[in-house]
């Protein structure tokens with residue numbers, strides 16, 4: 001049986017890579033490899049996953065230098081000369097080994113006012129939103145985000161400016177800007193118009209290239225740039 005040589009980050013921000021040899025199997029994912037190491041070679045290895053099918057977003061790590069969902073990444077796609085290097089996501093504090101602290105990431109969703117705010121009560125009827133309306137189409141294109149952090153970890157501007165809200169929070173804000181039921185858009189546009197908001201994006205596209213859900217945060221951020229400019233010209237923000 002052939003083997004895979006795997007370097008795995010151990011420790012917190014201060015740490016080192018540790019080498020493991022893992023049996024190579026057919027249709028093996030990177031998450032399978034990490035799970036084998038934890039179950040068979042070193043039970044102290046910390047990592048995170050839940051669904052194993054690309055729904056929860058909790059298994060994202062840096063694999064051979066690139067942020068990915070490990071449960072949906074086959075070893076065949078990424079192994080170079082029988083080697084893998086697995087590290088935690090970039091731009092987030094490391095709790096231990098492959099586990100990052102996502103607090104900053106989700107705090108930025110809150111700063112971008114990424115929560116729906118409506119005006120209707122349970123006694124009002126359902127809002128009917130046509131699937132063909134332009135706003136609904138724009139919201140649909142961005143709404144499948146599962147908050148995995150792959151785009152955030154891949155964004156060069158987050159690396160230079162840790163205060164930058166980042167592609168996921170801004171993408172979420174854009175879905176709500178296009179939600180005709182939401183009543184918080186003036187405050188939302190103000191929240192994303194500042195120095196750490198949409199105008200800080202340099203359109204490098206790394207987020208869009210790497211999002212496993214084929215979402216384009218770059219397009220969402222471009223939409224926010226237009227919407228904040230229009231609101232500023234009208235004196236609304």
Ligand code: SF4
Nearest residue numbers: 145146148149151211
């Ligand atoms: S936009 Fe894509 S890469 Fe970014 S958090 Fe959402 S699903 Fe993950």
Ligand code: SF4
Nearest residue numbers: 155201202204205207
């Ligand atoms: S397009 Fe903007 S948000 Fe996306 S990676 Fe580039 S700078 Fe970051």
Ligand code: FES
Nearest residue numbers: 052054057059071
């Ligand atoms: S374990 Fe849920 S997305 Fe990978």
